[in-house]
Amino acid sequence: MKPSAKKIALLGLCTAIAMVFAWIESLLPPLVAAVPGIKLGLPNIVIVFVLYRFGWREAASVSFVRIVAVSLLFGNPVTIAYSLAGGFLSLLGMTLLKKTDLLSTTGVSVAGGVLHNAGQILMAMLIMSTAGLGYYFIILAVTGTVSGIFVGLCGGFAVRRVRIR
Numbered sequence: 400m401k402p403s404a405k406k407i408a409l410l411g412l413c414t415a416i417a418m419v420f421a422w423i424e425s426l427l428p429p430l431v432a433a434v435p436g437i438k439l440g441l442p443n444i445v446i447v448f449v450l451y452r453f454g455w456r457e458a459a460s461v462s463f464v465r466i467v468a469v470s471l472l473f474g475n476p477v478t479i480a481y482s483l484a485g486g487f488l489s490l491l492g493m494t495l496l497k498k499t500d501l502l503s504t505t506g507v508s509v510a511g512g513v514l515h516n517a518g519q520i521l522m523a524m525l526i527m528s529t530a531g532l533g534y535y536f537i538i539l540a541v542t543g544t545v546s547g548i549f550v551g552l553c554g555g556f557a558v559r560r561v562r563i564r
Contacts (some may be wrong), residue, residue, distance in 0.1 A: 409563060410449070410457055416474075417445035417488040425473055437539075438526065440512060440546045442469070447554030449509050452563060455494040460560065461485045465471060481519045488518030505551030512547025513540050 415510055429437065445449050450458040464563035470552040493511040496502055502510070516539035524532050 406457075407456075410461055413445050413449050414461045414464050414468075414548070416534035417442040417461060418469055418535075419471045420445065421465065421469040437542045438546070440550050443508070443511065443550045444553045444557065446486075447493070447504055447511070447550060448561070449557045450490070450493060450497060450507075451504060451554070452561075455490065455497075456518075458494075459490055463491055469493055477526070481522050485518035488521075488548035490557070498515035504555035505548055507550025509544050509547035512543035512545075512550065513522070514543075516540060516543040528555070 401414055424438055424441045425461045429440075445465075446458050446462050449461050463483075463486070466482040467479060470476075474482075489511040492514040496507045498508050517536060520532055520536045520539065524530055
């Protein structure tokens with residue numbers, strides 16, 4: 400079925416908001432200077448919203464376009480690889496958990512945050528050909544949980560408050 404112009408416009412707006420959130424996040428100082436790569440994951444608020452309001456296909460589309468565009472604007476080709484790996488694994492896990500109806504948006508988002516970090520670590524292990532990076536996942540799992548709670552609370556708030564007509 401062909402999507403309506405309204406739906407395409409709304410998803411384009413969601414993509415733009417996610418890109419602005421990524422830009423804002425890039426301006427923030429590192430959360431923990433001793434641990435590189437830790438971010439709040441502000442763009443994922445939009446992904447959680449789109450997943451719950453539209454579905455996994457739309458969330459995947461918004462996530463993919465946002466990752467590629469932001470990586471080209473603020474990163475490099477390696478950034479795309481890391482972000483796509485994290486984004487894919489995160490969205491897969493969130494989609495499966497959402498279907499169970501066992502977790503709130505916050506619980507689903509926490510799983511997504513941890514899986515995002517897992518995807519990035521797996522990609523780093525592949526690119527750098529070293530399994531030793533797996534130890535870094537322990538730290539990232541904790542930070543992924545914390546950021547997942549924040550993202551899930553914000554995304555859940557948006558799901559409850561933003562009406563699409």
